[in-house]
Amino acid sequence: MTPTTVRFDPVRRLRGELTPPADKSISHRAALLGTMASEPVRVRNYLDAADTNSTLAAMRQLGALIDTQPDHMVIRGTGLREAAPAEGTIDVGNAGTLMRLLPGWLAAQEGRAYTLDGDASIRKRPVDRIAVPLRRMGVHIEATDERFPPFIVHGGRMTGIDYTLPVASAQVKSCILIAALTANGETTVREPEPSRDHTERMLLSAGVPVHRADGAVTVLNQDELVLGEEIVVPADLSSAAFAMAAGILVPKSRLLLRGVNTNWTRTGFVRIAQRMGAIIIGDLEEHGAPLTAGEPIGDLDVTAGPLVGTTVEPWEVPLAIDELPLVALLACFAEGETVVRGAAELKVKESDRIQTVVDGLNALGGQLEATDDGFVVTGTGGLRGGTIHSHGDHRLAMLGAVAGMASKEGVEVVGMDAADVSYPGFADDMAALLPSS
Numbered sequence: 001m002t003p004t005t006v007r008f009d010p011v012r013r014l015r016g017e018l019t020p021p022a023d024k025s026i027s028h029r030a031a032l033l034g035t036m037a038s039e040p041v042r043v044r045n046y047l048d049a050a051d052t053n054s055t056l057a058a059m060r061q062l063g064a065l066i067d068t069q070p071d072h073m074v075i076r077g078t079g080l081r082e083a084a085p086a087e088g089t090i091d092v093g094n095a096g097t098l099m100r101l102l103p104g105w106l107a108a109q110e111g112r113a114y115t116l117d118g119d120a121s122i123r124k125r126p127v128d129r130i131a132v133p134l135r136r137m138g139v140h141i142e143a144t145d146e147r148f149p150p151f152i153v154h155g156g157r158m159t160g161i162d163y164t165l166p167v168a169s170a171q172v173k174s175c176i177l178i179a180a181l182t183a184n185g186e187t188t189v190r191e192p193e194p195s196r197d198h199t200e201r202m203l204l205s206a207g208v209p210v211h212r213a214d215g216a217v218t219v220l221n222q223d224e225l226v227l228g229e230e231i232v233v234p235a236d237l238s239s240a241a242f243a244m245a246a247g248i249l250v251p252k253s254r255l256l257l258r259g260v261n262t263n264w265t266r267t268g269f270v271r272i273a274q275r276m277g278a279i280i281i282g283d284l285e286e287h288g289a290p291l292t293a294g295e296p297i298g299d300l301d302v303t304a305g306p307l308v309g310t311t312v313e314p315w316e317v318p319l320a321i322d323e324l325p326l327v328a329l330l331a332c333f334a335e336g337e338t339v340v341r342g343a344a345e346l347k348v349k350e351s352d353r354i355q356t357v358v359d360g361l362n363a364l365g366g367q368l369e370a371t372d373d374g375f376v377v378t379g380t381g382g383l384r385g386g387t388i389h390s391h392g393d394h395r396l397a398m399l400g401a402v403a404g405m406a407s408k409e410g411v412e413v414v415g416m417d418a419a420d421v422s423y424p425g426f427a428d429d430m431a432a433l434l435p436s437s
Helices: 024-037 051-060 096-104 128-136 170-180 199-207 235-247 268-275 314-319 321-335 344-348 352-364 394-405 416-419 428-432
Strands: 007-010 013-017 041-044 065-067 074-075 113-117 139-143 147-155 162-163 186-190 210-213 216-220 230-232 254-261 279-280 296-301 337-340 368-371 374-378 386-389 411-414
Touching: 024 041, 024 051, 024 096, 024 170, 024 199, 024 235, 051 065, 051 096, 051 416, 074 186, 096 113, 096 128, 096 147, 096 170, 113 416, 128 139, 128 170, 170 186, 170 199, 170 216, 170 268, 170 386, 199 210, 210 314, 210 374, 235 268, 235 279, 235 296, 235 321, 235 394, 235 428, 268 279, 268 314, 268 321, 314 321, 321 337, 321 352, 321 374, 321 394, 344 352, 344 394, 352 368, 352 394, 394 411, 394 416, 394 428, 416 428
Parallel strands: 013 254, 041 230, 162 186, 386 411
Antiparallel strands: 007 411, 041 074, 065 074, 113 147, 139 147, 186 216, 210 216, 254 296, 279 296, 337 374, 368 374
């Protein structure tokens, strides 16, 4: 299919309110854990996007009955150990979260084997980081070239392990914790740095004993999983971050972002942007915040302003991993140099996000240099404009759109349709914030 090319011209200002789309990470987990649950679960505000719809299709293939209504869906799952045998390959599409979390559940299906595959981008994303701990738990996994999709998970009996992640990863951690629900004994996952904790929060809200201390998470096996009657998915901060960046960079802008997930493991970008001088006002403290699915929610007020360069240290990377391309964009408009270290994980996202971001923003007039584990940006006060290719990566597509609105000459985004993976209405939402005259 021919990629869609969309031009984003410079704008004078952005004003208004916006409720970003539902959280992609939490939507994936609501569908997966809802299917693993022993009682029906109602899910409200589930993200309707390509990635999360791949998860719904996979859950139906594994035996879930999903009744979709205009304002909610009801998931009637199979229970922890009764997933249906899959007829054919489970297609994860472009959903890396699904590819890495689902094997933790499939590993518990004794006597059954499941093949997982996806699009061309997924076939380049390694699965050895989940295969290694699952094999230690007793799971037989066959992967292409030992580390890539398509791969086969053979269900069987598992034993709990004590495992230290070589690289902080919420997806790998979540896979192990999901497998721990059916493994004999207890399982502990140790992280070198904190990563997103949505799985732990959702398990805790379901009454699963989850012990967290000193960078370690411990879960005991369960007879069944009961999530409760309803999960409400909050707005996605990673999607909101693109509107935030536009509000920061386009002069005379002011935006109010409603109902955003303010979980501290998701607000790393906000803290980095504020350090660079961005004006983002909102309650980022979790104490006393309203909760949904165990997640705090709040409103964020964003205003345009001058920026300065900063250094993003390795310990900050897991808490801002999906928003680091936006840090590069902000840095192009900032005074001084910005350095991002310890972000080699970006090389195994939907694209090699280090190289594609550096090449893409340089083509627009930026001054960026790729490093082995990140990038260095010399701020020039802005971007000229030009053409940027998304390479099928939804975040690069939206990055190009924001760059165009803040640039001097505008930007053509080749492959803007990639944004549908996480934010199908992005261009329309941005257009609604434009001045009427």
